[in-house]
Amino acid sequence: MTEAIVMDGVHKRYGEKRALDGLDLAVAGGTVHGVLGPNGAGKTTAVRIMSTLLRHDAGRVTVSGLDVRERAGEVRRRIGLLGQHAAVDEQLGGRQNLEMFGRLYHLGARRAGSRADELLERFGLADTGRKAVKQYSGGMRRRLDLAASLITDPDVLFLDEPTTGLDPRGRTEVWDAVRSLVGGGTTVLLTTQYLDEADQLADRISLIDHGRAVAEGTPDELKARVGGDRIDVVLRDAARLTEAAALIGGEGLALDPDRRLIGAPAPDRMAALTRTVRVLAEAGIEAEDIAVRRPTLDEVFLSLTGRPAEERRSEKAEVAA
Amino acid sequence: MSAATTTAVPGPGGGEHVPGPGGVSSRLGWALADSWTMTRRELAHWARQPVAVLVNLAFPVMLLLMFTYLVGGGRGVDGDPTDFLVPGMLALTMAFGLEATMLAVTQDLGKGVIDRFRSMPMVPGAVLVGRSAADMLQSVVSLAVMTGVGYAVGWRWRSGAAAALGAVGLLLLLRFAMLWVGIHLAMVAGKPEMVAAVQILVWPVGFLSNVFATPASMPGWLGAVVEWNPMSATATAVRELFGNPGGATGSWAAEHAQLLAVLWPVALIAVFFPLAVRKFAALSR
Ligand SMILES: Nc1ncnc2c1ncn2[C@@H]1O[C@H](COP(=O)(O)OP(=O)(O)O)[C@@H](O)[C@H]1O
Ligand SMILES: [Mg+2]
Numbered sequence: 071m072t073e074a075i076v077m078d079g080v081h082k083r084y085g086e087k088r089a090l091d092g093l094d095l096a097v098a099g100g101t102v103h104g105v106l107g108p109n110g111a112g113k114t115t116a117v118r119i120m121s122t123l124l125r126h127d128a129g130r131v132t133v134s135g136l137d138v139r140e141r142a143g144e145v146r147r148r149i150g151l152l153g154q155h156a157a158v159d160e161q162l163g164g165r166q167n168l169e170m171f172g173r174l175y176h177l178g179a180r181r182a183g184s185r186a187d188e189l190l191e192r193f194g195l196a197d198t199g200r201k202a203v204k205q206y207s208g209g210m211r212r213r214l215d216l217a218a219s220l221i222t223d224p225d226v227l228f229l230d231e232p233t234t235g236l237d238p239r240g241r242t243e244v245w246d247a248v249r250s251l252v253g254g255g256t257t258v259l260l261t262t263q264y265l266d267e268a269d270q271l272a273d274r275i276s277l278i279d280h281g282r283a284v285a286e287g288t289p290d291e292l293k294a295r296v297g298g299d300r301i302d303v304v305l306r307d308a309a310r311l312t313e314a315a316a317l318i319g320g321e322g323l324a325l326d327p328d329r330r331l332i333g334a335p336a337p338d339r340m341a342a343l344t345r346t347v348r349v350l351a352e353a354g355i356e357a358e359d360i361a362v363r364r365p366t367l368d369e370v371f372l373s374l375t376g377r378p379a380e381e382r383r384s385e386k387a388e389v390a391a
Numbered sequence: 392m393s394a395a396t397t398t399a400v401p402g403p404g405g406g407e408h409v410p411g412p413g414g415v416s417s418r419l420g421w422a423l424a425d426s427w428t429m430t431r432r433e434l435a436h437w438a439r440q441p442v443a444v445l446v447n448l449a450f451p452v453m454l455l456l457m458f459t460y461l462v463g464g465g466r467g468v469d470g471d472p473t474d475f476l477v478p479g480m481l482a483l484t485m486a487f488g489l490e491a492t493m494l495a496v497t498q499d500l501g502k503g504v505i506d507r508f509r510s511m512p513m514v515p516g517a518v519l520v521g522r523s524a525a526d527m528l529q530s531v532v533s534l535a536v537m538t539g540v541g542y543a544v545g546w547r548w549r550s551g552a553a554a555a556l557g558a559v560g561l562l563l564l565l566r567f568a569m570l571w572v573g574i575h576l577a578m579v580a581g582k583p584e585m586v587a588a589v590q591i592l593v594w595p596v597g598f599l600s601n602v603f604a605t606p607a608s609m610p611g612w613l614g615a616v617v618e619w620n621p622m623s624a625t626a627t628a629v630r631e632l633f634g635n636p637g638g639a640t641g642s643w644a645a646e647h648a649q650l651l652a653v654l655w656p657v658a659l660i661a662v663f664f665p666l667a668v669r670k671f672a673a674l675s676r
Binding site: 121122123143146147149151153155156157158159160161162166170171173174175176202218219 | 421428511512513
């Protein structure tokens with residue numbers, strides 16, 4: 071499969087600040103690629119370079135085989151961009167926005183209008199009428215933004231943190247919209263700070279930190295790199311946590327007294343499970359729950375960079391909806 | 392279809408690619424089409440904010456009435472004070488258009504939609520052309536309203552139609568120059584605080600002109616400063632062309648006001664138009 075996006079040793083500085091420090095990235099055509107990294111990792115900078123909004127200092131960037139510096143005009147005809155911040159005219163209505171963008175893509179007045187109607191229908195915005203975008207909910211605004219980036223059926227679609235700042239309902243709406251694009255042949259590059267989002271949507275993931283790729287692979291491959299599966303044991307009685315942990319043993323034990331939880335490595339899966347059940351039963355320690363699971367991307371990031379990727383989503387967002 | 396002329400990987404997304412650049416004539420056609428689309432955008436904003444539009448039209452009218460009836464501008468000039476004041480107020484309104492343009496561009500650049508425009512295959516300058524077309528249209532309407540109100544308070548034009556049209560042309564030329572100054576300022580210093588500073592600073596510049604009083608009534612050094620103010624050149628030239636009393640001072644600047652009223656704006660445009668276009672193309676790079 072040909073590569074739809076290539077970044078090769080890309081550097082970008084803002085004054086003294088190195089935002090990208092030799093970033094490499096290769097995205098196969100027709101796939102969804104997640105770029106995962108904490109705040110300040112360089113995700114937005116990378117997207118702005120790939121979408122011709124920003125010039126890089128060094129390195130090579132191609133989109134659909136076209137150099138973004140030399141053939142920016144042609145690149146712009148093939149891409150759609152959903153930036154980190156809403157890129158629609160807030161004072162106008164949804165249809166007015168889409169029609170305006172359609173005209174600017176030179177679809178012609180009639181086609182611009184009919185395309186606007188199609189997209190409003192497809193993203194569930196057909197009944198918004200004349201309402202100005204500034205009166206939309208966050209999820210609606212994001213969907214309109216997404217519709218605007220799809221006016222020309224782009225070969226490559228960039229989504230920069232498409233769900234940051236949305237409540238869980240808005241997030242689900244956007245996820246569904248992104249999933250509906252997959253299979254249409256469009257290449258999607260998605261940045262996110264949310265591990266579950268990359269896990270849910272991406273075929274492959276690049277982990278980036280300090281403007282550099284630190285790991286790349288499918289979600290499963292990345293999880294495997296942390297060193298295999300884990301076993302989680304929830305005890306009935308928190309008082310016996312240390313005692314139980316000593317019995318289970320092994321390197322990299324994690325104790326969580328609040329949740330009465332012991333996490334332990336379980337490279338041999340079923341053997342670890344039987345062993346754990348046996349030692350606890352022999353000591354007369356009651357377990358409420360025992361499960362073998364794959365490591366989360368959280369743990370992947372922690373083990374590869376030495377710190378967590380995700381600032382916890384605010385409590386408010388979790389409670390909302 | 393552009394794919395024929397490039398080595399690009401044919402996109403899987405496939406279908407509806409935007410046509411690539413054709414000949415020079417079609418590129419010019421697109422530049423016009425994009426500029427018209429961006430002008431329509433500004434008109435659509437007006438349609439959604441009729442009150443703001445009315446306030447912008449009413450503000451200079453209020454100033455005109457205030458200076459006519461409360462402050463008593465134009466006294467000490469031969470003839471009817473309104474004949475002196477109204478052309479001056481027209482020039483002032485055109486010059487103060489600077490702040491309206493700067494405010495609009497500052498607000499626009501702060502919005503994400505500019506990023507979308509820049510990621511699209513549109514003609515880059517179209518955003519600025521749309522802004523200037525809309526602002527010029529607003530100024531034409533504003534001039535019409537102000538001359539109407541001026542007429543109601545006693546101002547008369549006492550020359551031929553050609554001269555009067557020339558006066559309107561000079562006023563719009565000043566507005567066009569201020570437009571590009573405003574666009575440039577917004578891009579180099581585009582913060583709301585800076586807009587507020589400019590909104591304050593235009594006042595002393597306005598008073599350091601012959602809009603409200605003739606330089607003949609001022610101390611010599613001040614009169615000299617005032618006469619070389621671009622706003623004064625336009626005001627004096629417009630008074631001459633309307634056949635209104637100019638408060639003649641006999642100085643070189645006053646004698647050549649019509650020439651200066653062309654040279655000043657043309658010089659400002661020659662400097663700020665290319666700067667603004669270049670700055671816009673290099674935005675946030
Ligand atoms: N315009 C700018 N000027 C200076 N520094 C910037 C600018 N934009 C981003 N940065 C810095 O570059 C780094 C990468 O930023 P960004 O690409 O926005 O990261 P992310 O999108 O992953 O949060 C950050 O340290 C950020 O502070
Ligand atoms: Mg970002």
